[in-house]
Amino acid sequence: MSKKLLEVKNLKQYFKVGGSFFKPRYVKAVDNVSLFINKGETLGLVGESGCGKTTLGRTILRLYEPTGGQIIYDGQDITKADMLPYRRKMQIVFQDPYASLDPRMTVGDIVGEAIDIHKLAKNKKERQEIIISMLERVGLNSEHANRYPHEFSGGQRQRIGIARALAVNPEFIVCDEPVSALDVSIQAQIINMFEELQEAMGLTYLFIAHDLSVVKHISQRIGVMYLGKLVELAESNELIFHCAHPYTKSLISAIPIADPVTARSSKRIVLEGDVPSPLNPPSGCRFRTRCPYATELCAEKEPELREISPGHYTACHHFDKID
Amino acid sequence: MRELLLDIRNERLSFFTPAGEVKALNDVSIQLYKGDVLGIVGESGSGKSVTAYSIMQLLPQNAKIIGGTIDFNGHRINDMTEEDMRKIRGNEVSIIFQDPMTSLNPVYTIGNQIIEVIMLHTNKTRKEALERAEELLALVGINEPKKRLKQYPHELSGGMRQRVMIAIALACEPKLLIADEPTTALDVTIQAQILELMMELKEKLGMTIIMITHDLGIVARMCEKIAVMYAGKIVEYGSVDEIFYNPQHEYTKGLLRSIPRLNDKDKKKLVPIPGTPVDLLNPPAGCPFAPRCDSCMKICLREMPPYTTIKDDHFSACWLLQKKEFEQGGGKK
Amino acid sequence: MSDNKKNILSFQLDVSDFLPANEEEKQSLVVMRESVSFWRDGLRRFRKNKIGMASLIVIILIMIFAFVMPEFYPYSYEQQIRGSENLAPMQYSKQELERIANGEKVFPHILGTDSLGRDQMVRVMMGSRISLTVGIVASILVLMIGSIYGTIAGYFGGKVDLIMMRIVDIIYTVPDILIIILLMVTLKYPLKNLADNNPAFSWINTLGVGLICIFIVFSLLYWVGMARIVRSQILSIKEQEFVTAAKALGASHSRIIRKHLLTNAMGTLIATTTLQIPSSIFIESFLSFIGIGVAAPMPSLGSMAALAIDGIYSYPYRLMAPAIMISLIILSFNLLGDALRDAFDPKLKN
Secondary structure, three states, rough: OOOEEEEEEEEEEEEEEOOOOOEEEEEEEEEEEEEEEOOEEEEEOOOOOOOHHHHHHHHHHHHHHOOOOEEOOEEEOOOOOOOHHHOOOEEOOOOOOOOOOOOOHHHHHHHHHHHHOOOOOOOOOHHHHHHOOOOOOOHHHHHHHOOOOHHOOHHHHHHHHHHHHHOOOOEEEEOOOOOOOOOHHHEEEHHHHHHHHHHHHHEEEEEOOOHHHHHHHHHHHHEEEEEEEEEEEEOOOOOOOOOHHHHHHHHHHHOOOOOHHHHHHHHOOOOOOOOOOOOOOOOOOOOHHHHOOOOOHHHHHOOOOOOEEEEEEEOOOOHHHHH | OEEEEEEEEEEEEEEEEEOEEEEEEEEEEEEEEOOEEEEEOOOOOOOHHHHHHHHHHOOOOEEEEEEEEEEEEEEEEHHOOHHHHHHHHHOEEEEEOOOOHHHOOOOOHHHHHHHHHHHHHHOHHHHHHHHHHHHHHHHHHOHHHHHOOOOOOOHHHHHHHHHHHHHHHHHHHHHHEEOOOOOOOOOOOHHHHHHHHHHHHHHHHHOOEEEEEEHHHHHHHHHEEEEEEEOEEEEEEEEHHHHHHHOOHHHHHHHHHOOOOOOOOOOOOOOOOOOOOOOOOOOOOOEEEHHHHHOHHHHHHOOOEEEEEEEEEEEEEOOHHHHHHHHHOOOOO | OHHHHHOOOHHOOOHHHHHHHHHHHHOOOOOOOOOOHHHHHHHHHHHOOHHHHHHHHHHHHHHHHHHHHHHHHOOOOOHHHOOOOOOOOOOOOOHHHHHHOOOOOOOOOOOOOOOOOOHHHHHHHHHHHHHHHHHHHHHOOOOOOHHHHHHHHHOOOHHHHHHHHHHHHHHHHHHHHHHHHHHHHHHHHHHHHHHHOOOOHHHHHHHHHHHHHHHHHHHHHHHHHHHHHHHHHHHHHHHOHHHHHHHHHHOOOOOOOOOOHHHHHHHHHHHHHHHHHHHHHHHHHHHHHHHOOOOOOOOOOHHHHHHHHHOOOOOOOOHHHHHHHHHHHHHHHHHHHHHHHHHHOOHHHO
């Protein structure tokens, strides 16, 4: 029976964006999302821009204060707790390898910052040893420790970011689009490294990306988000081959397959129109304005996330009509 | 008899920067016939965008063509003055850029930006140009075109802005359309819409397209021919079926092995290409891919490999292929 | 494509060429460029800027002129030499001529003397010393107060920022000259009493109440420009992902401010402070010119200019010397500040 390492219940993250003092307007970036991640597992989270997946990842780490709901880590409610001890257990790897490293610090200091904050080394020598072992773990070496981030390529910088996250020996890592900004040939290196590290260190990942192929490769379970809502959650193969939400279906269909024969023959489901504004989401089901299966019911009543088969959840009134 | 539209021969191009000479293009040759859809695939630093920009002479001051020739539609691009280039840009050859958020001018209406190119290259009056602009917006699938002409870029979404860019590019019915990563900045579902649109337009208008991208899925769908570039050189060139099902260059093979496939049911481990992309300030003497190649031989480090013909219209620059020929020739040449 | 096949016969190939290459041979091609930190990079850019380097050299020369030379000069700034009043540059008085005739070596008055027989050259030196000291000390005061204020406003944002910046807006509207005069009037006697009765505060008399008031006013009013600049720097750096990364590691507010925000803003801070110096010098000169400022006999370039106005037709050089000196100091610092900004401003980096 696998243990739940992280659970979020009815998590809300609303950002105020203007409006008057008495009637403020909000962007409901994350709106009532519940999910859990088991220890040692990778949960993938996909969606397009504006769906809230990045906000969800950062809210879990309390980088934004949640507007509502609960975050439970290893059985403890950390929604309002002092985060410092948890910062050692929960870490994050960012998307942009160019912006996420302080350009004025050496690589060694970047990796060592966590050691300094949490006082993980007794003296300078030990600190240096930890830093070098972290660098080696991600495929760099000790002579890189004295250099500056701008001297490295994107893939190497991402490795430095991962080394920084590993320095505290965490249990749980939020991977916020860690390979999206990298070249294709480097992406595979970094993806493999994530997998190896997971095995070696027993890590649990929340893997956020917009590329479903990458997410499917690395995750055991996948959640799909749209405009702040979790619309489907299932085991990876189940999601790809037996999806139960029209949005998931169109997302899968939209991905260009790197195989000419399949690409020429596959039927494409092309959605009409654009993503609605998150300031003014449609009533009822948020996806209904672009959904080929939408009915009046969809406009009136918002579908709840329901379990339709063991481990497979969907938020759609008409999931049984999807072939 | 197919019309040869673009003939690039042995182009060499470098950027002269304060840090040194960046050899961006190293002996690139492309022959493009009317109606072809060519995909140029490569990663950052491969030179794919630079090749396209050099056709339109849109490169910064410090970029110089130091060798080779570019012939397009009867013009020798190397010899043309800026004034001559302005006559053909937007007119005979157009480009769609990557980021629709920044390629449109925020202080002019959509209508103004479309008619700008029409009035630059044709004799139409403003009224006629606006009518044509409306036609174009309908052609690219924008609803309520008359209303859109008066709107500003910030009022449109990313997908719609890209459609407007396509409309501007098509306004003067160019012979060649260059699309530089047109969907990279867009969401996947919007990307699908734009690619569908481009396929439709290609059918309708019979355009010649150069599609620059790093996404092998896009070229599999859209292109007939593919040029794989690495470090300023075309390392493999062939039809789309040949490249995907019979890749000959180690880099091409490596790319195909390293991308995660949605359709795989069982978990296959990705086989990445080791190492990091080449530093164009200091390119190696031999094959630029050599340091990352599992089958690297001694000669690969010394000499640039010549092109070997694998089939009709399928070439690759690799010493391994030369080795086969060499061995067949009895070990001595 | 067909033209590209190299002529194989043009060089010798043999079997050994096709042997696999080992790791070392491959790695030797991958070499990292020499490491360069932000400061070294900036200094390199600064050194290339000829105007910047030239102004730096001029400033160093002026510093030597103002701080070192008076110690070795035969005349002092308050020394009134009877009989040598109103001499022209390089002119000797009757008494001095007599002394030379007697075989004594008399150092010439290079810029002449004023109506009280004081050597102008050494007074220009001392005046420059005052101007530079005031300029630099005032700018450091402005830097410290402004950056602390701006950092707090920018980092904490929200209501804190709102209130703090409204205070800044109010301070901006205060007329500085009025305040200085008011302060001078109210503080003159209390400070003088303090100086006379308490030996520890006797330096007040040397500097003069005016100068003290100038420093007080700078601390009260002039830091607002720096605060705004620092705040905007902090606001933009704060949004960068490496700051979020530090937060995710568990860094405290003070750590983030010290190690991430201020270090990244340093280049702009240095350049802005350097540009603040000429502004402070000008204000001091102006105040001394209109009579509020350093007390006589301590010369200030501004007060020397004021004294020289009266005799401007007979002794034009008495105005020109301090005026040229002020201009030179201000121009050099402005050019230096510009060059520093070009060298260290990250936005101009490509």
